[in-house]
Amino acid sequence: MNAQNAMVYVEDVHKKFGHLEVLRGITLEVQKGQTIVIIGPSGSGKSTLLRCINHLEKVDSGRIYLEGHLVGYKEVNGRLVELPPKAVARQRAEIGMVFQRFNLFSHMTALENVIEAPIHVRGVPKKQAIEEGLSLLSKVGLADKANSYPSQLSGGQQQRVAIARALAMHPKVMLFDEPTSALDPELVGEVLTVMENLAYEGMTMIVVTHEMGFAREVADEVVFMDHGVILEQGKPEDIFSNPQHERTRTFLRAIL
Amino acid sequence: MNFDPAIFWEYLFHPSIVRGAELTIFLSVVSQLLGILLGLVAALGRISHSRIPVFRWISGFYIWLFRGTPLLVQIIFVYFAIPQLTNQRVVIPEVPSAIIALSLNEGAYMAEIIRAGILSVEGGQMEAALSLGMTRWLAMRRIILPQAIRIIIPPTGNEFISMLKNTSLVAVISAHELLFATQEIYSATFRYFELLTIASLWYLAMTTVASYLQGKLERRFERGFVREPQAVGFFGRMMAGALRRG
Numbered sequence: 019m020n021a022q023n024a025m026v027y028v029e030d031v032h033k034k035f036g037h038l039e040v041l042r043g044i045t046l047e048v049q050k051g052q053t054i055v056i057i058g059p060s061g062s063g064k065s066t067l068l069r070c071i072n073h074l075e076k077v078d079s080g081r082i083y084l085e086g087h088l089v090g091y092k093e094v095n096g097r098l099v100e101l102p103p104k105a106v107a108r109q110r111a112e113i114g115m116v117f118q119r120f121n122l123f124s125h126m127t128a129l130e131n132v133i134e135a136p137i138h139v140r141g142v143p144k145k146q147a148i149e150e151g152l153s154l155l156s157k158v159g160l161a162d163k164a165n166s167y168p169s170q171l172s173g174g175q176q177q178r179v180a181i182a183r184a185l186a187m188h189p190k191v192m193l194f195d196e197p198t199s200a201l202d203p204e205l206v207g208e209v210l211t212v213m214e215n216l217a218y219e220g221m222t223m224i225v226v227t228h229e230m231g232f233a234r235e236v237a238d239e240v241v242f243m244d245h246g247v248i249l250e251q252g253k254p255e256d257i258f259s260n261p262q263h264e265r266t267r268t269f270l271r272a273i274l
Numbered sequence: 275m276n277f278d279p280a281i282f283w284e285y286l287f288h289p290s291i292v293r294g295a296e297l298t299i300f301l302s303v304v305s306q307l308l309g310i311l312l313g314l315v316a317a318l319g320r321i322s323h324s325r326i327p328v329f330r331w332i333s334g335f336y337i338w339l340f341r342g343t344p345l346l347v348q349i350i351f352v353y354f355a356i357p358q359l360t361n362q363r364v365v366i367p368e369v370p371s372a373i374i375a376l377s378l379n380e381g382a383y384m385a386e387i388i389r390a391g392i393l394s395v396e397g398g399q400m401e402a403a404l405s406l407g408m409t410r411w412l413a414m415r416r417i418i419l420p421q422a423i424r425i426i427i428p429p430t431g432n433e434f435i436s437m438l439k440n441t442s443l444v445a446v447i448s449a450h451e452l453l454f455a456t457q458e459i460y461s462a463t464f465r466y467f468e469l470l471t472i473a474s475l476w477y478l479a480m481t482t483v484a485s486y487l488q489g490k491l492e493r494r495f496e497r498g499f500v501r502e503p504q505a506v507g508f509f510g511r512m513m514a515g516a517l518r519r520g
Contacts, residue, residue, distance in 0.1 A: 072405055077464060103409055111407025119401035125420050125498040135406035167498040181400075187406060 024083070025050045025191055025222045026071060031080030033066055042246035044080070048191070048224060053217040055233040055254075056226045059269055060165045060241035064226040067243070068193045072222070073106055073111040084112060084190065103145075111139055114184030118199050120176040122168040128155060128179045129164040132186045140187070147186075154182040158212050171191040174205030178212055185216075192216065194225040230274060234258055242266045281468045286475075294455030295476050301372055301441045301451060302480075306434050308377035313384025320389055323410065333385065337370060342383035346443050349375040353447040372444040372451075380437060387429045391422035424495045431488030435481045442477075454474055 026048040033041040040063045048054050056064045069075040071082055073090035081098070082089045084154045089109055091098040092162045101109075123131050132151040136142040142150075155161050158178040168176050177197055184192060194213065200204040210232050217223055227233065233254055235241050240257040242250040242265075249263050285291060319333030340348065352372040356364055366374065373416040395418050422435035442453035451471055 030404075074401060074404065107404070107407050107409045110405055113405070115402075115405040117398060117400050117402060121396075121398035123399060123402070124419075127498075132453070134416065135408065138412060139407040169498060242456055 019274070023086075024048060025052070025085060026224065027083040027086075028067070028071065029081045031067070031070060031082060032078045033063075033070060033075060040246050041070070041077075044243075044246070044248060046241065046248065046251075048222060049221055051220045052238045053223040053225065053236050054239050054241060055237035055270070056224065056241045056243055057228070057230070057233060061245075062243040063246040064243050065195050068115070068195050068224060068226055071191075071193060072110050072114075072115055076100065084109065089113075092258055107139070109137070111187050112190045114187060114189030116177070116180050116184055116192065116194045116197045118196040120168070120173070120180045120200070122176050122180055122183070124168055127165050127167055128160060128171070128182075131168070131179055132183045135183070136186050151182070151186060154185055155179070157185075158182045159208070168224075172205060173201045174208045177209045179199065181209075181212055181216075191222040191224065194223065194227065196226055196228070198227065198229055228273060230258070230270075242269070244269070278465065281463070281465045282472065285371075285469060286472050288459070290455045291452070291472060291476070294450055294452040295480070297450055297487070298438065298441050298452040298476075299306065299480065301369070301376060301444065301449070302434065302437045305373050305376035305380055305441075306437050308373070308428070309380025309384050309433075309437075312381025313386075313388050314318075315386035316381060316385035318414070318458035321392060324482060325517075337382045337385050340379050345375065345379045345440060346446065348379055349444055349447060351375070352496070366391060368444070368447050368449040371447055372449045374443070376437065376441065378432065383433060384430070387433070388422070388426055390429075391424075392418055394425045395421045420495075424499060427488065427492050427495060430490075431485060434488070435484050438480050438484060439477060439516075448519060500513065 024047045026046070028044055028046040030039050031044045032039070033230055042063075043068055044063070046054070046067075055203065056067070058064055068074060070077050073082075076080065076090065077098075079098075081091075087109075088098075090106055093099075100106075122128075126134065129148065129151050132154055133142075133144070133147040135146045135152070137144055152161065152164060155164055158181055160175060160182070161180055163171060163175060163179070168179070171179065181192075181197075198209050199214070201209065206229065210229060213223070213225070213232070214236050225232070225237075237254045239251060240254045240258065241248055242261075242263070244265050250257060250261060250266050257266065260271065261270060316333040316336055319329040320337070322329045323402065324330075332434055349372065352366060352375045353368065356366065383416055392414075400410075404410070404419045408416070441451050444451060444455060445454040448454060456469045456473040460466050463469070
């Protein structure tokens, strides 16, 4: 099994909300440095899958591994037992997440947002956290906005701060949950550029998006999800020019 | 008309009245602070995610009990009923009795105010904090509560103003607060009008200062949030505050 070598290995994950089965047996392998783009109609379970990977949602069955370690659970006599909150928190610190609605801390400046977790979760000295935070902010092109509050920033700027905030924890993998869906069209580009650079630097990324240009250019692999299963998976050129599945064809026709 | 200005001026700053006002302020501040503390614990209990529902039950019971019975009954209960129940082994003096009853009662109301404040913070804030590796408690302390405070302050200001007035109820257990001091004097002089006017002016002075302080606190916790246009001047702000509350 490749589970030990993969950065993220999702194995036959099932998840129900009430009677609705949102994930119906997902298996996915992400190697270190890969960028995986997940596409699919809304309600297909893409976001839920991301939220299971950092254990914001519990799984009903199946397993998720980060570098070979179970995420959110330990195995006792073949059964999954949820880890105590502190242990889950330690694992989440290794997994960066960027949300559709940015979710910057409204009462903190951009810089304070970025240094909050390094200082209070990792115990990084404040001076060092600030230095690193400022360099992350300039990396996403926002050095001059360090002292601005989220309410004073555009959506694109907020999302770039959110990316810097996640990067400040030196995550092993970054999850992007429709990072540009809440943005005005003219602001999408600046966020995608930051993500593209991250991918080229070798960050492991799992990206849920409707930006097919980004998928085509940056993804090592594109995954098409529908109704809680992975219908198709492959190189972007194969998925986009030669989709095997009728549903993939319909979806791509509608969105392109 | 039978209003004697001489009596009025004689008693307006009478040492007994001033001492009464001092105790009123002391009772109000201490009970309000304890009430906020109790309220915070009860609010966190009510929204606890713990799989053991005991915290939710205890908090729910506490709020139900102290919000559902009259404050006056609670005051008399602590002062008279507890000694009887314990055959006079536990006798609590007036001032501590007053503080116990006032803060337990206040805590039940503050619990709901604080809970509403916490719930008003967008759910995404907690998720973002968790995703960065914070525990629920750290996220509550660093991310949620600092934002909830903005919502919590205005109704807490209301609570404190009510508290200043509600302390007059502890006159029934002979705690020497402002109303009791007033009563002592008018039962000897029969000058009800003058003395009750004096008491009212003192209460008005205290509640006015309290609402001024509330305004200052509100402005301190607006960090990062867009400010509403401000009404001009102190009375303008008071009117705006009254309209908002109305």
